Amino acid sequence: MKKLLKLLLLFLFAFVAYQSFLFIKGYPGPSDHQVEYEVNAETLPNALHPIVAKKVEVLKEKTAEKEITILITDDYRSFEEQDKLYDKGRRTPGKVVTHLEGGESYHNYGLAVDFALQLENGNVIWDTEYDGNGNGQSDWFEVAEFAKELGFHWGGDWNGFKDYPHLQMDFGLTINDLQEGKRPKISQVKTESIVKLP
Template identity: 50%
Template sequence: MKSFFFFTCLLAIFSAFFLFNIDQNREQQAMAEDVVSTDEELHPHVKEQKDTLIERADDIGIDVVITEGYRSHDRQDDLYAQGRTESGDIVTNAEAGESYHNYGLAIDFAIENSDGEIIWDIEYDGTESGESDWLEVAAIGEDLGFEWGGHWNDYPHLQMDFGLSIEELQEAKQQLDNESG
């Protein structure tokens, strides 16, 4: 009787863990599918290097999925509200105009496994090379001139700031808006 109770409890715990992981993967997958990553609004050099990143990763057996590119101010506001005034986890500390995504200078990526599942686990080694696929992609990105967000705990993030701060980009945008408006 004790063993039956033990196995029943074990099954319940395993089921809860399994369902939690499925739900978490579905949420991340939905987030990835919800994004419109428009290449046209990326800086031309960022777009070119993004394409090269995908090709180089593919050459070593890693399927990179771009989950976000240019991000409108409305989209940035929506993401900033998440976990604050809206449900969900906090996914950004940048408000509209405070992200390199808002200027077409950043992309976010994930890894897709051979079953077509989006992998957010930064330790995942689908190529069985002994090194995380995420770290391999980050190294490719840095070789291409991207700065990797993993250096500040934003692992899916790659950006090219061209030596410009967010404040400088905001000022330039404001000046352009004033001249055209």
């Protein structure tokens, strides 16, 4: 019973903290490496970080201007959801879809999203060669370039395993930093750094 009460209080605190972020007018841009962090091991996020969420909206607008529609297929993921994904192909039926357990993914801290392309007929595809706007370039790679200009790191650039749908903003924090309770601050850089494409 104490554990349940503690979890409930933790969730309530996280919810209140997130709501307060929504009212802050000046969010920092993740590509600004002077972004500071705060230590708050008691609080885990329960949604996308506000800066990441705003940058995703800008990414959707910029890709739409190039006649590319993207769909965010995954964003914030709880530790429990991460563990369920990790179990696929190991403890539960299906293909292995991740090598990361709960707490080991930037999704678990609201700092990552996965995307796919959405066609005019509503179908969703993960075809990295598709050129729907007919400009001679892969739509997928065009999205990745826009995302990188906005400050995202793209999983397609990783050495070894390539995670083509994955975009993350780490604010200079490693997974170990996040596990230790470090969280990016969101109050010292002006709003303009979010809404302008560099």
